[in-house]
């Protein structure tokens with residue numbers, strides 16, 4: 084039975100649910116301190132520790148708060164709503180060492196895209212059978228590495244990859260990644276990967292000729308999928324390829340339903356509950372219980388677990404119309420350009436690569452830590468928000484409205500855990516934002 088209720092799953096008493104989890108979270112030995120305080124308190128303490136009259140260089144750098152408790156809540160929600168489907172966390176989404184360690188402790192599997200990701204997971208003592216090398220186009224030396232490490236499960240979607248695998252790892256357990264309809268997703272991975280159904284028969288016949296071990300089918304409906312029915316449609320396509328495989332003499336045992344699950348904080352539109360209500364029953368109807376079903380969620384686990392805080396390092400006052408731009412306006416309703424110390428080349432690369440529109444909120448103004456209710460009472464001014472580099476593409480928001488802020492004030496952005504830190508560069512010499520951890524699951 085798959086619960087269809089549109090309600091968030093309340094975390095049960097965690098004691099007894101998992102042997103490695105006590106009231107303070109998973110018992111992970113860590114060199115990094117993990118607080119147990121609410122996110123806003125951890126942020127407040129961090130800001131209180133920064134004194135503008137005597138700070139060291141870098142002290143007021145932007146920073147993340149990573150809430151490991153939120154990841155655990157997401158895990159429990161997954162187990163409750165999709166109990167048959169085993170999550171293999173997509174490391175690429177956020178390879179933060181504490182996140183990966185926590186999920187390893189919780190017993191998830193891992194979807195790795197490269198040797199480095201496989202290595203990171205194996206170094207935590209995770210059994211190679213809990214890894215799927217889910218990149219259909221792999222570097223040859225990485226296939227050899229997988230063979231040495233006994234990471235057997237890997238995806239393919241083209242004939243050339245089969246020849247490579249035959250030469251380097253003939254005992255691999257292969258999963259055929261098929262193309263699905265990803266037209267309702269932010270990131271349409273089908274442009275690059277996935278065998279169209281018209282080609283799967285040919286690929287499976289070739290695998291048979293090469294005496295390769297194809298164990299099942301995978302798909303990815305696209306990252307940031309906003310149409311829950313895409314999952315149901317993809318399961319139907321996977322069933323067709325299972326049937327095709329059976330006709331060719333394969334005995335498929337694995338269905339991999341990929342990623343594309345929404346993060347926790349979606350208020351309307353698609354929700355995990357909606358996806359689970361379609362995906363769970365579709366899998367049960369079309370695949371008997373002896374078929375193992377795994378998924379590769381990335382965003383789902385981490386998006387809502389990370390909040391980023393950035394400091395206003397510069398402000399430029401501009402006029403309201405074009406003629407006043409580039410000059411001090413003297414206008415009594417000025418508009419502002421705020422420059423903050425993380426940007427498009429850093430954590431906010433998600434604006435370009437992940438098609439996100441992060442929403443800035445006021446964190447601290449005139450040295451006063453502000454609750455949302457307080458700053459929403461203030462008069463708003465039109466403004467734009469820019470990153471710290473010398474490139475004009477480095478813009479976080481072309482037009483928004485915020486209370487009047489000044490250099491030294493702080494902004495924050497919620498839901499910044501997915502596809503942010505992992506693709507951040509240090510362009511112009513700006514360091515990546517550090518992560519401070521808390522665990523709000525108490």
Ligand SMILES: Cc1ncc(COP(=O)(O)O)c(C=O)c1O
Pocket residue numbers: 173176194217218272303305306307341342343344379380381382383
């Ligand atoms: C093969 C594969 N699996 C899983 C994921 C994770 O997707 P998501 O973060 O949307 O769950 C991705 C993302 O690009 C991917 O390429």
